[in-house]
Ligand SMILES: Nc1ncnc2c1ncn2[C@@H]1O[C@H](COP(=O)(O)OP(=O)(O)OP(=O)(O)O)[C@@H](O)[C@H]1O
Protein backbone atom coordinates (compact mmCIF):
# COMPACT_ATOMS: atom_id res chain seq x y z
CA UNK A 318 0.00 0.00 0.00
CA UNK A 319 2.51 2.56 1.12
CA UNK A 320 4.96 1.34 -1.49
CA UNK A 321 2.32 2.29 -4.03
CA UNK A 322 1.85 5.63 -2.32
CA UNK A 323 5.60 6.25 -2.36
CA UNK A 324 5.62 5.42 -6.05
CA UNK A 325 2.74 7.82 -6.62
CA UNK A 326 4.65 10.48 -4.72
CA UNK A 327 7.52 10.04 -7.15
CA UNK A 328 5.20 10.07 -10.15
CA UNK A 329 3.31 13.14 -9.00
CA UNK A 330 6.59 14.99 -8.56
CA UNK A 331 6.39 15.26 -4.82
CA UNK A 332 9.65 13.41 -4.70
CA UNK A 333 12.03 14.69 -7.32
CA UNK A 334 14.29 11.88 -8.49
CA UNK A 335 16.75 14.45 -9.81
CA UNK A 336 17.32 15.74 -6.28
CA UNK A 337 17.57 12.21 -4.93
CA UNK A 338 20.25 11.48 -7.50
CA UNK A 339 22.12 14.66 -6.56
CA UNK A 340 22.21 13.51 -2.94
CA UNK A 341 23.27 10.01 -3.94
CA UNK A 342 26.05 11.29 -6.20
CA UNK A 343 27.44 13.59 -3.56
CA UNK A 344 27.32 10.92 -0.86
CA UNK A 345 29.14 8.39 -3.02
CA UNK A 346 31.84 10.90 -4.01
CA UNK A 347 32.28 11.78 -0.37
CA UNK A 348 32.54 8.13 0.79
CA UNK A 349 35.05 7.30 -1.87
CA UNK A 350 37.37 9.85 -0.31
CA UNK A 351 36.63 8.86 3.27
CA UNK A 352 39.31 6.51 4.60
CA UNK A 353 37.14 5.28 7.46
CA UNK A 354 34.29 4.29 5.18
CA UNK A 355 36.59 2.76 2.59
CA UNK A 356 38.44 0.84 5.28
CA UNK A 357 35.23 -0.55 6.73
CA UNK A 358 33.98 -1.47 3.27
CA UNK A 359 37.09 -3.55 2.52
CA UNK A 360 38.04 -5.05 5.86
CA UNK A 361 34.57 -6.07 7.02
CA UNK A 362 33.67 -8.12 3.93
CA UNK A 363 37.03 -9.91 3.89
CA UNK A 364 36.68 -10.81 7.55
CA UNK A 365 33.15 -12.00 7.08
CA UNK A 366 34.02 -14.07 4.02
CA UNK A 367 37.13 -15.83 5.29
CA UNK A 368 35.42 -17.11 8.39
CA UNK A 369 32.45 -18.76 6.56
CA UNK A 370 34.72 -20.33 4.00
CA UNK A 371 36.89 -21.88 6.70
CA UNK A 372 33.78 -22.94 8.55
CA UNK A 373 32.34 -24.73 5.54
CA UNK A 374 35.55 -26.37 4.44
CA UNK A 375 36.26 -27.75 7.87
CA UNK A 376 32.73 -29.12 8.19
CA UNK A 377 32.83 -32.80 9.14
CA UNK A 378 31.04 -34.88 6.53
CA UNK A 379 30.28 -37.79 8.79
CA UNK A 380 27.67 -35.95 10.86
CA UNK A 381 23.94 -36.17 10.41
CA UNK A 382 22.09 -34.30 7.74
CA UNK A 383 20.53 -31.96 10.32
CA UNK A 384 23.84 -31.09 11.93
CA UNK A 385 25.32 -30.23 8.57
CA UNK A 386 22.30 -28.15 7.68
CA UNK A 387 22.62 -26.21 10.92
CA UNK A 388 26.27 -25.53 10.19
CA UNK A 389 25.53 -24.28 6.69
CA UNK A 390 22.63 -22.19 7.99
CA UNK A 391 24.63 -20.48 10.69
CA UNK A 392 27.47 -19.83 8.25
CA UNK A 393 25.17 -18.09 5.83
CA UNK A 394 23.50 -16.17 8.62
CA UNK A 395 26.92 -14.93 9.65
CA UNK A 396 27.43 -13.55 6.16
CA UNK A 397 24.22 -11.56 6.50
CA UNK A 398 25.88 -9.47 9.18
CA UNK A 399 27.74 -7.51 6.52
CA UNK A 400 24.71 -6.02 4.72
CA UNK A 401 23.38 -5.13 8.17
CA UNK A 402 26.35 -3.67 9.99
CA UNK A 403 27.91 -1.89 7.03
CA UNK A 404 24.95 0.28 5.99
CA UNK A 405 23.92 0.79 9.62
CA UNK A 406 27.27 2.37 10.44
CA UNK A 407 27.20 4.53 7.35
CA UNK A 408 23.64 5.75 7.73
CA UNK A 409 23.80 6.22 11.49
CA UNK A 410 26.47 8.87 11.08
CA UNK A 411 25.31 10.43 7.83
CA UNK A 412 23.10 13.16 9.26
CA UNK A 413 24.68 13.80 12.62
CA UNK A 414 27.99 14.08 10.77
CA UNK A 415 26.62 16.80 8.52
CA UNK A 416 25.31 18.64 11.53
CA UNK A 417 28.74 18.53 13.09
CA UNK A 418 30.42 19.82 9.93
CA UNK A 419 27.82 22.55 9.55
CA UNK A 420 26.86 21.34 6.08
CA UNK A 421 23.28 20.44 6.94
CA UNK A 422 21.97 23.98 7.32
CA UNK A 423 22.96 25.16 3.81
CA UNK A 424 21.42 21.99 2.36
CA UNK A 425 18.17 22.68 4.18
CA UNK A 426 18.02 26.18 2.71
CA UNK A 427 17.48 24.60 -0.72
CA UNK A 428 14.13 23.24 -1.97
CA UNK A 429 15.17 19.68 -1.18
CA UNK A 430 12.54 17.76 0.78
CA UNK A 431 13.34 15.67 3.82
CA UNK A 432 12.21 12.54 1.97
CA UNK A 433 14.50 13.27 -0.98
CA UNK A 434 17.44 13.76 1.34
CA UNK A 435 16.67 10.60 3.30
CA UNK A 436 16.10 8.44 0.22
CA UNK A 437 19.30 9.74 -1.39
CA UNK A 438 21.28 8.95 1.72
CA UNK A 439 19.59 5.56 2.04
CA UNK A 440 20.46 4.59 -1.53
CA UNK A 441 24.04 5.70 -0.99
CA UNK A 442 24.28 3.20 1.86
CA UNK A 443 22.16 0.51 0.20
CA UNK A 444 23.91 0.24 -3.16
CA UNK A 445 27.45 -0.45 -1.93
CA UNK A 446 26.18 -2.71 0.86
CA UNK A 447 24.13 -4.86 -1.50
CA UNK A 448 26.85 -4.93 -4.13
CA UNK A 449 29.40 -6.07 -1.56
CA UNK A 450 27.08 -8.65 -0.01
CA UNK A 451 26.16 -10.17 -3.40
CA UNK A 452 29.80 -10.34 -4.37
CA UNK A 453 30.58 -12.11 -1.11
CA UNK A 454 27.74 -14.53 -1.66
CA UNK A 455 28.88 -15.18 -5.22
CA UNK A 456 32.43 -15.92 -4.18
CA UNK A 457 31.25 -18.11 -1.33
CA UNK A 458 28.91 -20.18 -3.48
CA UNK A 459 31.51 -20.54 -6.19
CA UNK A 460 34.10 -21.76 -3.72
CA UNK A 461 31.63 -24.27 -2.32
CA UNK A 462 30.65 -25.51 -5.73
CA UNK A 463 34.22 -25.92 -6.92
CA UNK A 464 36.06 -27.11 -3.85
CA UNK A 465 33.76 -28.28 -1.10
CA UNK A 466 32.93 -31.86 -0.27
CA UNK A 467 29.93 -33.08 -2.27
CA UNK A 468 27.78 -33.52 0.82
CA UNK A 469 28.51 -29.99 2.04
CA UNK A 470 27.92 -28.57 -1.42
CA UNK A 471 24.56 -30.30 -1.61
CA UNK A 472 23.53 -28.87 1.75
CA UNK A 473 24.65 -25.37 0.78
CA UNK A 474 23.53 -25.05 -2.82
CA UNK A 475 19.89 -25.48 -2.00
CA UNK A 476 17.43 -23.36 -3.94
CA UNK A 477 15.37 -22.00 -1.03
CA UNK A 478 18.48 -21.21 0.96
CA UNK A 479 20.08 -19.20 -1.82
CA UNK A 480 16.85 -17.46 -2.67
CA UNK A 481 16.41 -16.48 0.98
CA UNK A 482 19.93 -15.11 1.06
CA UNK A 483 19.43 -13.15 -2.16
CA UNK A 484 16.14 -11.66 -0.93
CA UNK A 485 17.25 -10.99 2.63
CA UNK A 486 20.41 -9.09 1.75
CA UNK A 487 18.72 -5.93 0.39
CA UNK A 488 15.79 -6.16 2.79
CA UNK A 489 17.92 -6.46 5.90
CA UNK A 490 20.13 -3.69 4.59
CA UNK A 491 17.00 -1.59 4.10
CA UNK A 492 15.95 -2.05 7.69
CA UNK A 493 19.48 -1.34 8.94
CA UNK A 494 19.55 1.88 6.94
CA UNK A 495 16.26 3.21 8.26
CA UNK A 496 17.23 2.25 11.78
CA UNK A 497 20.57 3.99 11.28
CA UNK A 498 18.99 7.10 9.81
CA UNK A 499 16.45 7.24 12.62
CA UNK A 500 19.30 7.23 15.11
CA UNK A 501 21.18 9.79 13.03
CA UNK A 502 18.24 12.16 12.96
CA UNK A 503 17.88 12.09 16.74
CA UNK A 504 21.48 11.74 17.91
CA UNK A 505 23.65 14.65 18.93
CA UNK A 506 26.92 12.76 18.89
CA UNK A 507 28.57 10.77 16.10
CA UNK A 508 30.02 8.01 18.26
CA UNK A 509 26.81 7.34 20.13
CA UNK A 510 24.97 7.33 16.80
CA UNK A 511 27.30 4.68 15.45
CA UNK A 512 26.81 2.36 18.40
CA UNK A 513 23.08 2.82 18.64
CA UNK A 514 22.71 2.43 14.88
CA UNK A 515 24.46 -0.92 14.87
CA UNK A 516 22.38 -2.14 17.79
CA UNK A 517 19.11 -1.03 16.24
CA UNK A 518 19.94 -2.75 12.98
CA UNK A 519 20.27 -6.25 14.41
CA UNK A 520 16.78 -7.39 15.58
CA UNK A 521 15.45 -8.57 12.19
CA UNK A 522 18.40 -10.94 11.98
CA UNK A 523 16.69 -12.89 14.76
CA UNK A 524 13.85 -13.75 12.41
CA UNK A 525 16.18 -14.99 9.73
CA UNK A 526 18.04 -16.94 12.39
CA UNK A 527 14.94 -19.07 12.89
CA UNK A 528 15.40 -20.23 9.34
CA UNK A 529 19.15 -20.56 9.52
CA UNK A 530 18.92 -22.91 12.48
CA UNK A 531 16.11 -24.90 10.89
CA UNK A 532 13.59 -23.93 13.55
CA UNK A 533 11.59 -23.25 10.44
CA UNK A 534 12.50 -25.45 7.51
CA UNK A 535 13.70 -23.34 4.60
CA UNK A 536 11.46 -23.66 1.59
CA UNK A 537 10.69 -21.32 -1.30
CA UNK A 538 7.40 -20.44 0.33
CA UNK A 539 8.96 -19.62 3.69
CA UNK A 540 11.74 -17.59 2.07
CA UNK A 541 9.30 -15.48 0.10
CA UNK A 542 7.00 -15.08 3.10
CA UNK A 543 9.83 -13.87 5.27
CA UNK A 544 10.97 -11.54 2.53
CA UNK A 545 7.52 -9.99 2.30
CA UNK A 546 7.51 -9.54 6.06
CA UNK A 547 10.85 -7.80 5.93
CA UNK A 548 9.68 -5.60 3.07
CA UNK A 549 6.67 -4.48 5.10
CA UNK A 550 8.98 -3.75 8.01
CA UNK A 551 11.20 -1.64 5.73
CA UNK A 552 8.29 0.34 4.34
CA UNK A 553 6.92 0.93 7.82
CA UNK A 554 10.32 2.10 9.03
CA UNK A 555 10.53 4.58 6.17
CA UNK A 556 7.07 5.90 6.97
CA UNK A 557 8.11 6.42 10.57
CA UNK A 558 11.42 8.07 9.94
CA UNK A 559 10.41 10.70 7.40
CA UNK A 560 8.31 12.65 9.96
CA UNK A 561 11.14 12.38 12.48
CA UNK A 562 13.21 14.70 10.32
CA UNK A 563 12.62 17.94 12.21
CA UNK A 564 14.51 20.72 10.45
CA UNK A 565 14.33 23.19 13.28
CA UNK A 566 15.65 20.75 15.84
CA UNK A 567 18.41 19.58 13.50
CA UNK A 568 19.61 23.13 13.03
CA UNK A 569 19.19 24.64 16.45
CA UNK A 570 19.49 21.80 18.98
CA UNK A 571 22.66 21.97 20.99
CA UNK A 572 25.07 19.08 21.00
CA UNK A 573 26.23 18.49 17.47
CA UNK A 574 28.54 21.50 17.42
CA UNK B 575 17.46 50.74 -10.13
CA UNK B 576 15.82 52.25 -7.12
CA UNK B 577 13.87 50.29 -4.60
CA UNK B 578 10.25 51.08 -4.07
CA UNK B 579 8.21 50.28 -1.03
CA UNK B 580 5.15 49.97 -3.27
CA UNK B 581 6.48 46.59 -4.20
CA UNK B 582 7.70 44.90 -1.02
CA UNK B 583 9.24 41.45 -1.42
CA UNK B 584 9.56 40.89 2.28
CA UNK B 585 6.86 41.80 4.77
CA UNK B 586 7.34 40.91 8.40
CA UNK B 587 4.49 41.47 10.81
CA UNK B 588 4.86 41.13 14.59
CA UNK B 589 7.10 38.12 14.23
CA UNK B 590 8.31 36.48 17.45
CA UNK B 591 10.46 33.43 18.11
CA UNK B 592 10.84 31.96 21.56
CA UNK B 593 13.04 28.97 22.26
CA UNK B 594 11.95 26.95 25.27
CA UNK B 595 12.73 29.77 27.68
CA UNK B 596 14.72 32.35 25.74
CA UNK B 597 13.20 34.87 23.34
CA UNK B 598 15.39 35.16 20.26
CA UNK B 599 13.45 38.08 18.78
CA UNK B 600 10.13 39.59 19.61
CA UNK B 601 7.39 41.56 17.87
CA UNK B 602 9.50 42.40 14.84
CA UNK B 603 7.74 44.33 12.08
CA UNK B 604 9.28 45.72 8.90
CA UNK B 605 9.18 45.37 5.15
CA UNK B 606 11.79 45.43 2.44
CA UNK B 607 11.20 46.70 -1.08
CA UNK B 608 12.20 44.94 -4.27
CA UNK B 609 15.78 45.71 -5.19
CA UNK B 610 16.56 47.17 -1.82
CA UNK B 611 19.76 46.53 0.11
CA UNK B 612 18.63 46.10 3.66
CA UNK B 613 21.08 45.95 6.56
CA UNK B 614 20.20 44.07 9.70
CA UNK B 615 22.35 45.17 12.60
CA UNK B 616 22.51 44.28 16.25
CA UNK B 617 24.80 43.01 18.99
CA UNK B 618 25.71 39.35 19.47
CA UNK B 619 22.65 37.35 20.44
CA UNK B 620 20.28 40.03 19.16
CA UNK B 621 18.35 37.50 17.08
CA UNK B 622 19.67 38.30 13.61
CA UNK B 623 20.55 34.76 12.60
CA UNK B 624 17.33 33.43 14.09
CA UNK B 625 15.36 36.00 12.07
CA UNK B 626 17.14 34.99 8.86
CA UNK B 627 16.50 31.32 9.59
CA UNK B 628 12.83 32.02 10.25
CA UNK B 629 12.36 33.96 7.04
CA UNK B 630 14.23 31.20 5.20
CA UNK B 631 11.70 28.56 6.43
CA UNK B 632 14.35 26.78 8.47
CA UNK B 633 12.66 27.40 11.79
CA UNK B 634 9.06 28.17 12.61
CA UNK B 635 8.25 31.50 14.28
CA UNK B 636 6.29 31.30 17.51
CA UNK B 637 3.84 33.97 16.43
CA UNK B 638 3.34 36.66 13.83
CA UNK B 639 3.12 36.62 10.06
CA UNK B 640 5.46 37.18 7.14
CA UNK B 641 5.44 37.21 3.36
CA UNK B 642 8.61 36.14 1.60
CA UNK B 643 9.03 36.68 -2.15
CA UNK B 644 5.27 37.00 -2.54
CA UNK B 645 4.39 33.89 -0.55
CA UNK B 646 2.97 33.63 2.94
CA UNK B 647 5.53 32.13 5.29
CA UNK B 648 4.08 28.74 6.23
CA UNK B 649 4.88 25.06 5.96
CA UNK B 650 2.94 24.62 2.74
CA UNK B 651 4.88 27.31 0.90
CA UNK B 652 8.25 26.36 2.34
CA UNK B 653 9.61 24.53 -0.70
CA UNK B 654 8.43 27.23 -3.11
CA UNK B 655 9.89 29.98 -0.91
CA UNK B 656 13.22 28.20 -0.77
CA UNK B 657 13.27 28.08 -4.58
CA UNK B 658 12.94 31.86 -4.74
CA UNK B 659 15.50 32.83 -2.14
CA UNK B 660 19.04 31.92 -1.17
CA UNK B 661 20.68 32.07 2.21
CA UNK B 662 24.33 32.37 2.97
CA UNK B 663 24.49 30.83 6.42
CA UNK B 664 26.72 32.16 9.18
CA UNK B 665 29.16 29.27 8.67
CA UNK B 666 29.82 28.39 5.02
CA UNK B 667 29.39 24.63 5.64
CA UNK B 668 31.28 23.09 2.74
CA UNK B 669 32.02 19.43 2.19
CA UNK B 670 35.73 19.23 2.96
CA UNK B 671 36.41 16.17 0.80
CA UNK B 672 34.71 17.68 -2.24
CA UNK B 673 36.18 20.25 -4.59
CA UNK B 674 34.75 23.73 -4.95
CA UNK B 675 33.01 22.73 -8.18
CA UNK B 676 31.68 19.49 -6.69
CA UNK B 677 30.20 21.44 -3.78
CA UNK B 678 28.46 23.80 -6.15
CA UNK B 679 27.33 20.95 -8.40
CA UNK B 680 25.59 19.34 -5.46
CA UNK B 681 23.60 22.50 -4.86
CA UNK B 682 22.71 22.88 -8.54
CA UNK B 683 21.29 19.36 -8.17
CA UNK B 684 19.41 20.19 -4.98
CA UNK B 685 17.85 23.19 -6.70
CA UNK B 686 17.21 21.03 -9.79
CA UNK B 687 18.48 23.75 -12.11
CA UNK B 688 19.25 23.54 -15.82
CA UNK B 689 22.60 24.71 -17.29
CA UNK B 690 24.50 23.75 -14.16
CA UNK B 691 27.97 24.23 -15.60
CA UNK B 692 27.19 27.67 -16.90
CA UNK B 693 25.76 28.72 -13.54
CA UNK B 694 28.74 27.41 -11.63
CA UNK B 695 31.11 29.20 -13.96
CA UNK B 696 29.27 32.50 -13.53
CA UNK B 697 29.02 32.16 -9.76
CA UNK B 698 32.73 31.45 -9.45
CA UNK B 699 33.56 34.42 -11.66
CA UNK B 700 31.37 36.64 -9.50
CA UNK B 701 33.36 35.84 -6.39
CA UNK B 702 36.71 35.66 -8.18
CA UNK B 703 37.34 31.99 -7.55
CA UNK B 704 37.63 30.60 -11.05
CA UNK B 705 41.23 29.54 -10.55
CA UNK B 706 40.38 27.61 -7.37
CA UNK B 707 37.48 25.68 -8.94
CA UNK B 708 39.19 22.29 -8.63
CA UNK B 709 40.63 22.80 -5.15
CA UNK B 710 39.45 20.48 -2.39
CA UNK B 711 37.50 22.59 0.08
CA UNK B 712 39.30 21.44 3.22
CA UNK B 713 42.43 23.06 1.79
CA UNK B 714 40.86 26.49 1.44
CA UNK B 715 41.42 29.40 3.83
CA UNK B 716 38.55 30.79 5.86
CA UNK B 717 37.99 33.72 3.53
CA UNK B 718 38.03 31.53 0.44
CA UNK B 719 35.46 29.20 1.99
CA UNK B 720 33.32 32.20 2.72
CA UNK B 721 33.48 33.10 -0.95
CA UNK B 722 32.48 29.60 -2.03
CA UNK B 723 29.52 29.93 0.33
CA UNK B 724 28.65 33.17 -1.37
CA UNK B 725 28.99 31.65 -4.84
CA UNK B 726 26.60 28.92 -3.77
CA UNK B 727 23.87 31.48 -3.07
CA UNK B 728 24.12 32.87 -6.60
CA UNK B 729 23.36 29.59 -8.35
CA UNK B 730 19.57 29.81 -8.33
CA UNK B 731 19.26 33.51 -9.25
CA UNK B 732 17.36 34.28 -6.05
CA UNK B 733 14.79 37.05 -5.75
CA UNK B 734 15.92 37.68 -2.20
CA UNK B 735 19.41 36.99 -1.02
CA UNK B 736 19.94 36.59 2.71
CA UNK B 737 23.54 37.02 3.74
CA UNK B 738 24.43 36.32 7.35
CA UNK B 739 27.66 38.23 8.03
CA UNK B 740 29.04 37.78 4.53
CA UNK B 741 32.21 39.74 5.20
CA UNK B 742 33.16 38.38 8.61
CA UNK B 743 36.70 37.08 8.41
CA UNK B 744 37.43 38.61 5.03
CA UNK B 745 40.46 40.77 4.31
CA UNK B 746 39.72 44.35 3.22
CA UNK B 747 40.19 43.61 -0.48
CA UNK B 748 37.95 40.55 -0.36
CA UNK B 749 35.37 42.49 1.68
CA UNK B 750 35.42 45.17 -1.00
CA UNK B 751 34.85 42.42 -3.54
CA UNK B 752 31.73 41.37 -1.64
CA UNK B 753 30.55 44.98 -1.49
CA UNK B 754 30.94 45.29 -5.26
CA UNK B 755 29.08 42.04 -5.70
CA UNK B 756 26.20 43.29 -3.54
CA UNK B 757 26.03 46.53 -5.49
CA UNK B 758 26.06 44.60 -8.76
CA UNK B 759 23.25 42.32 -7.62
CA UNK B 760 21.19 45.28 -6.46
CA UNK B 761 21.58 46.82 -9.90
CA UNK B 762 20.09 43.63 -11.33
CA UNK B 763 17.07 44.00 -9.06
CA UNK B 764 17.99 41.39 -6.46
CA UNK B 765 16.84 42.25 -2.97
CA UNK B 766 19.58 41.84 -0.43
CA UNK B 767 19.03 41.31 3.25
CA UNK B 768 22.28 41.17 5.12
CA UNK B 769 23.49 41.12 8.68
CA UNK B 770 26.80 42.61 9.65
CA UNK B 771 28.80 43.94 12.55
CA UNK B 772 30.68 46.33 10.26
CA UNK B 773 28.77 49.54 10.60
CA UNK B 774 30.73 51.48 8.02
CA UNK B 775 29.89 48.73 5.54
CA UNK B 776 26.20 48.96 6.35
CA UNK B 777 26.28 52.73 6.06
CA UNK B 778 27.97 52.63 2.69
CA UNK B 779 25.90 49.85 1.13
CA UNK B 780 22.44 49.89 2.59
CA UNK B 781 19.41 51.75 1.38
CA UNK B 782 17.96 51.17 4.80
CA UNK B 783 19.08 49.54 8.00
CA UNK B 784 17.30 48.10 11.00
CA UNK B 785 18.84 47.75 14.41
CA UNK B 786 17.66 44.72 16.31
CA UNK B 787 18.22 43.97 19.96
CA UNK B 788 15.63 41.23 20.48
CA UNK B 789 13.08 43.89 19.59
CA UNK B 790 13.48 46.19 16.63
CA UNK B 791 15.08 49.36 17.98
CA UNK B 792 14.96 51.47 14.86
CA UNK B 793 14.66 51.30 11.11
CA UNK B 794 15.33 53.77 8.33
CA UNK B 795 17.88 55.27 5.96
CA UNK B 796 21.23 55.72 7.67
CA UNK B 797 20.94 59.49 7.21
CA UNK B 798 17.45 59.58 8.69
CA UNK B 799 18.56 57.64 11.73
CA UNK B 800 21.37 60.06 12.36
CA UNK B 801 18.98 62.98 12.22
CA UNK B 802 16.35 61.31 14.37
CA UNK B 803 18.80 60.60 17.09
CA UNK B 804 21.17 63.50 17.11
CA UNK B 805 20.65 67.23 16.94
CA UNK B 806 22.09 68.69 13.81
CA UNK B 807 25.16 70.71 14.47
CA UNK B 808 27.97 72.89 13.20
CA UNK B 809 31.61 72.57 14.14
CA UNK B 810 33.57 75.80 14.18
CA UNK B 811 37.38 75.75 14.22
CA UNK B 812 39.35 78.93 14.80
CA UNK B 813 43.09 79.54 14.82
CA UNK B 814 42.95 80.87 18.40
CA UNK B 815 40.26 80.59 21.07
CA UNK B 816 37.65 83.32 20.88
CA UNK B 817 37.91 86.06 23.49
CA UNK B 818 34.20 85.96 24.25
CA UNK B 819 32.48 83.07 22.49
CA UNK B 820 29.20 83.68 24.31
CA UNK B 821 28.85 87.08 22.71
CA UNK B 822 29.56 85.68 19.24
CA UNK B 823 27.18 82.69 19.27
CA UNK B 824 24.34 83.56 21.66
CA UNK B 825 21.19 84.73 19.98
CA UNK B 826 22.23 84.02 16.39
CA UNK B 827 19.30 83.00 14.15
CA UNK B 828 19.06 79.21 13.95
CA UNK B 829 21.56 78.52 16.70
CA UNK B 830 19.97 76.77 19.66
CA UNK B 831 22.96 76.26 21.93
CA UNK B 832 26.72 76.07 21.86
CA UNK B 833 29.62 74.54 23.76
CA UNK B 834 33.38 74.53 23.46
CA UNK B 835 34.80 71.31 22.23
CA UNK B 836 37.50 69.86 24.51
CA UNK B 837 39.69 69.18 21.48
CA UNK B 838 39.49 72.83 20.41
CA UNK B 839 36.79 74.64 18.47
CA UNK B 840 33.08 74.96 19.20
CA UNK B 841 30.03 72.77 18.70
CA UNK B 842 26.75 74.48 17.87
CA UNK B 843 23.32 72.86 17.94
CA UNK B 844 21.31 74.27 15.05
CA UNK B 845 17.87 73.71 13.60
CA UNK B 846 19.00 74.01 9.99
CA UNK B 847 22.68 74.17 9.10
CA UNK B 848 21.89 75.92 5.80
CA UNK B 849 20.32 78.85 7.66
CA UNK B 850 22.70 78.97 10.59
CA UNK B 851 26.05 78.59 8.84
CA UNK B 852 26.09 81.98 6.99
CA UNK B 853 24.98 83.75 10.17
CA UNK B 854 27.73 82.09 12.18
CA UNK B 855 30.37 83.01 9.60
CA UNK B 856 29.21 86.66 9.56
CA UNK B 857 29.32 86.84 13.36
CA UNK B 858 32.80 85.33 13.44
CA UNK B 859 34.10 87.77 10.85
CA UNK B 860 32.48 90.61 12.77
CA UNK B 861 34.33 89.47 15.92
CA UNK B 862 37.55 89.45 13.87
CA UNK B 863 38.17 85.76 14.59
CA UNK B 864 40.60 83.78 12.40
CA UNK B 865 38.21 81.14 11.04
CA UNK B 866 39.77 77.92 9.83
CA UNK B 867 36.54 76.06 9.05
CA UNK B 868 32.81 75.95 9.64
CA UNK B 869 31.26 72.60 8.86
CA UNK B 870 28.34 70.39 9.60
CA UNK B 871 29.08 67.89 12.36
CA UNK B 872 28.69 64.31 11.18
CA UNK B 873 27.41 61.46 13.26
CA UNK B 874 28.08 58.07 11.84
CA UNK B 875 25.78 55.07 11.85
CA UNK B 876 28.12 53.74 14.49
CA UNK B 877 27.13 56.62 16.79
CA UNK B 878 23.48 55.76 16.24
CA UNK B 879 24.11 52.12 16.92
CA UNK B 880 26.12 52.70 20.07
CA UNK B 881 23.58 55.17 21.37
CA UNK B 882 20.69 52.70 20.96
CA UNK B 883 22.49 49.61 22.14
CA UNK B 884 23.94 51.42 25.16
CA UNK B 885 20.47 52.60 26.06
CA UNK B 886 19.45 48.94 26.20
CA UNK B 887 22.46 48.02 28.30
CA UNK B 888 21.66 50.80 30.76
CA UNK B 889 18.01 49.83 30.85
CA UNK B 890 19.00 46.26 31.70
CA UNK B 891 21.29 47.38 34.50
CA UNK B 892 18.58 49.43 36.12
N1 LIG C 1 18.29 26.60 19.80
C1 LIG C 1 18.28 27.62 20.65
N2 LIG C 1 17.84 27.43 21.91
C2 LIG C 1 17.83 28.43 22.80
N3 LIG C 1 18.23 29.68 22.53
C3 LIG C 1 18.69 29.94 21.30
C4 LIG C 1 18.75 28.93 20.30
N4 LIG C 1 19.25 29.50 19.16
C5 LIG C 1 19.49 30.78 19.45
N5 LIG C 1 19.16 31.06 20.74
C6 LIG C 1 19.25 32.35 21.42
O1 LIG C 1 18.56 33.32 20.68
C7 LIG C 1 19.24 34.55 20.73
C8 LIG C 1 19.48 35.06 19.33
O2 LIG C 1 20.48 34.29 18.71
P1 LIG C 1 20.99 34.61 17.23
O3 LIG C 1 21.95 33.53 16.85
O4 LIG C 1 19.83 34.84 16.37
O5 LIG C 1 21.77 35.98 17.45
P2 LIG C 1 22.61 36.85 16.39
O6 LIG C 1 22.00 38.18 16.38
O7 LIG C 1 22.72 36.15 15.10
O8 LIG C 1 24.03 36.92 17.11
P3 LIG C 1 25.51 37.00 16.45
O9 LIG C 1 25.76 38.41 16.12
O10 LIG C 1 26.38 36.55 17.58
O11 LIG C 1 25.56 36.07 15.29
C9 LIG C 1 20.50 34.31 21.54
O12 LIG C 1 20.27 34.73 22.86
C10 LIG C 1 20.69 32.83 21.47
O13 LIG C 1 21.37 32.36 22.59
Ligand SMILES: [Mg+2]
Pocket residue numbers: 622623624664738
Ligand atom coordinates in the same frame (compact mmCIF):
# COMPACT_ATOMS: atom_id res chain seq x y z
MG1 LIG D 1 24.26 35.48 13.99
